[in-house]
Amino acid sequence: NAGVMQNPRxxxxxxxxxxxxxxxxxxxHSHVYWYRQLPEEGLKFMVxxxxxxxxxxxxxxxxxxxxxxxxxxPSILRIQQVVRGDSAAYFCASSPDSxxxxxxxxxxxxxxxxx
Amino acid sequence: xxxxxEDPQALSIQEGENATMNCSYKTSINNLQWYRQNSGRxxxxxxxxxxxxxxxxxxxLRVTLDTSKKSSSLLxxxxxxxxxxxxxxxxxxxxGGTSYGKLTFGQGxxxxxxx
Numbered sequence: 001n002a003g004v005m006q007n008p009r010x011x012x013x014x015x016x017x018x019x020x021x022x023x024x025x026x027x028x029h030s031h032v033y034w035y036r037q038l039p040e041e042g043l044k045f046m047v048x049x050x051x052x053x054x055x056x057x058x059x060x061x062x063x064x065x066x067x068x069x070x071x072x073x074p075s076i077l078r079i080q081q082v083v084r085g086d087s088a089a090y091f092c093a094s095s096p097d098s099x100x101x102x103x104x105x106x107x108x109x110x111x112x113x114x115x
Numbered sequence: 116x117x118x119x120x121e122d123p124q125a126l127s128i129q130e131g132e133n134a135t136m137n138c139s140y141k142t143s144i145n146n147l148q149w150y151r152q153n154s155g156r157x158x159x160x161x162x163x164x165x166x167x168x169x170x171x172x173x174x175x176l177r178v179t180l181d182t183s184k185k186s187s188s189l190l191x192x193x194x195x196x197x198x199x200x201x202x203x204x205x206x207x208x209x210x211g212g213t214s215y216g217k218l219t220f221g222q223g224x225x226x227x228x229x230x
Binding site for chain 2: 033042043045048055056058059095103104106107108
């Protein structure tokens with residue numbers, strides 16, 4: 001059973017471009033979470049999605065950031081018009097549909113560098 | 116201060132010694148989890164302790180939870196050089212029931228185990 005997959009692992013963008021980060025949850029998981037980690041800091045929650053629904057987006061910046069988890073395909077975190085402050089590692093996690101939902105399994109992350 | 120603060124910020128020990136890391140938090144929680152992150156990598160889930168539990172063991176790991184003091188500790192016994200990593204506590208203070216998901220991470224403790 002493959003773990004949580006994220007791609008790309010590294011992404012370089014110039015200011016003003018768009019960044020698209022993809023996350024495929026573990027098989028059988030329909031709960032996806034996105035976190036951002038700035039250098040030398042802990043992870044900060046961004047958004048919690050289930051298939052086709054945003055459950056909690058309280059950690060998402062109001063502008064330029066959006067997330068989706070369609071019925072088919074991976075979850076996408078989209079950052080429009082990136083700025084240097086968006087440079088960070090973005091982690092996706094997933095959890096199962098069963099009662100053991102509390103444990104989140106993390107992907108390897110996408111490291112975004114904005115030049 | 117933030118929810119889920121670890122101390123010490125950095126810990127350096129010799130192989131074979133025990134390592135103790137502490138975590139404090141501010142709000143009521145459903146559960147508290149400890150994660151490990153090797154440099155530049157994703158997070159690995161270590162252990163979850165629920166709010167009605169006081170102590171939990173997993174191999175060389177021992178976690179305690181004191182909800183009256185809003186604190187937790189992670190003890191790694193007989194440490195190995197391979198234990199060198201950053202360790203994060205994360206609290207789930209969401210509504211419980213079906214609404215688990217929003218983890219709040221501390222800043223982490225950087226553990227270095229010298230061979």
